Amino acid sequence: MEWSHEHLEIQRTLKRYVEDHINPHVDEWERAGIFPAHEVFKGLGNLGLLGLTKPEAFGGAGLDYSYGVAMAEALHHIPCGGIPMAIGVQTDMCTPALARFGSDELRHEFLAPAIAGDMVGCIGVSEPGSGSDVSSVRTFARKEGGDYVIRGEKMWITNSLQADWMCMLANTSEPVGGNMHHNKSLIMVRLRENGRLLPGITAHKIEKIGMHASDTGHLFFDDVRVPQRNLIGQEGKGFIYQMQQFQEERLWAAASAWPDLRSLIDQTIEYAQQRQMFGGYLSDMQWFQFKMGELATEVEALRAMLYRACERYVAGKDVLELATMAKLKAGRTSRVVADTCLQFWGGMGFTWDNRISRAYRDGRLGSIGGGADEVMLGILAKTMGIARKP
Numbered sequence: 001m002e003w004s005h006e007h008l009e010i011q012r013t014l015k016r017y018v019e020d021h022i023n024p025h026v027d028e029w030e031r032a033g034i035f036p037a038h039e040v041f042k043g044l045g046n047l048g049l050l051g052l053t054k055p056e057a058f059g060g061a062g063l064d065y066s067y068g069v070a071m072a073e074a075l076h077h078i079p080c081g082g083i084p085m086a087i088g089v090q091t092d093m094c095t096p097a098l099a100r101f102g103s104d105e106l107r108h109e110f111l112a113p114a115i116a117g118d119m120v121g122c123i124g125v126s127e128p129g130s131g132s133d134v135s136s137v138r139t140f141a142r143k144e145g146g147d148y149v150i151r152g153e154k155m156w157i158t159n160s161l162q163a164d165w166m167c168m169l170a171n172t173s174e175p176v177g178g179n180m181h182h183n184k185s186l187i188m189v190r191l192r193e194n195g196r197l198l199p200g201i202t203a204h205k206i207e208k209i210g211m212h213a214s215d216t217g218h219l220f221f222d223d224v225r226v227p228q229r230n231l232i233g234q235e236g237k238g239f240i241y242q243m244q245q246f247q248e249e250r251l252w253a254a255a256s257a258w259p260d261l262r263s264l265i266d267q268t269i270e271y272a273q274q275r276q277m278f279g280g281y282l283s284d285m286q287w288f289q290f291k292m293g294e295l296a297t298e299v300e301a302l303r304a305m306l307y308r309a310c311e312r313y314v315a316g317k318d319v320l321e322l323a324t325m326a327k328l329k330a331g332r333t334s335r336v337v338a339d340t341c342l343q344f345w346g347g348m349g350f351t352w353d354n355r356i357s358r359a360y361r362d363g364r365l366g367s368i369g370g371g372a373d374e375v376m377l378g379i380l381a382k383t384m385g386i387a388r389k390p
Helices: 005-032 037-046 065-077 082-093 096-101 104-116 238-272 286-314 320-350 355-367 373-383
Strands: 121-124 140-144 147-158 165-171 184-190 201-205 216-227
Touching: 005 037, 005 065, 005 082, 037 082, 037 104, 065 082, 065 238, 065 286, 082 121, 082 147, 082 238, 096 104, 096 184, 096 238, 104 184, 121 147, 140 165, 147 165, 147 184, 165 238, 184 216, 184 238, 238 286, 238 320, 238 355, 286 320, 320 355, 320 373
Parallel strands: 121 165
Antiparallel strands: 140 147, 147 216, 165 184, 201 216
């Protein structure tokens, strides 16, 4: 798959914005444990970068998903993982189902301002007892009059300490016959107005070992009222919608990972060519040369898998298996590349502000967030016909 002039121009535009408006502040935002999402997203929205694949009627560009992949790749110019992830939540995790299945009223109210950068969104799936096991969410939205009354909690929610709204997966009925897949719905929940949490909602910051610039919250919902018109699509179809939404999230994970991994390899080679040891340079050692060749091969395999999945997705074909493989490969390759590169940097790699050590901390999430490696393997066991489908 080759990028067109339009794809490359999007990447150049994003790179310029990143270099001028994000990178000068990254270290400060990493120390603060949060970045000004509304300010950054508004800048991206003004450039038309938050809705590349979204409908034109709501401010998007109406382009195919390859343009979203091109944008995700260009986020590697940001020297941390937290800010790219927060942007990815806005573009590829909390908005796909809204864009695809939401009513026009909902899309005008939530999608259009998210594309413009006037609102920050988040996705509310994970809970303390149900991270990768999406079917076990406990948050319940019961009907009362014309509202849903929501009680429950959501945990590990990216952007949630600043988000204006949440695309929430909640139970809207009791399971029938023990089936936990057909009693869930996606509901648009407004979290804040004028920067203040709405009544019944509380949020606590979660401290993490990596992704420091990205704010992550634990939110509680105590009989929060939401109009029933905020339902996305059909009631009881939320699990299906979320599984479809996960496909774009997993493609995004692979697209945002591989360029950064290649950059880590290149930085490590450059360092090794300058590091003198045992009468020569680290880069002269065959072990180093072979390891760099192996890592580069793994990254290129990830890119090839991503591009094949993207081509099929743009063509309207099912990519569940390929997107799952790409997500699995991205998480595992991130761990291996960061760990191996850090080892070659030695003591310098173990210092806190080193780019390699930051990638080591941030990249560990790739095998957990958006479905753990083991969940990806479980999905593959089913798509490959090894395990029985429920």
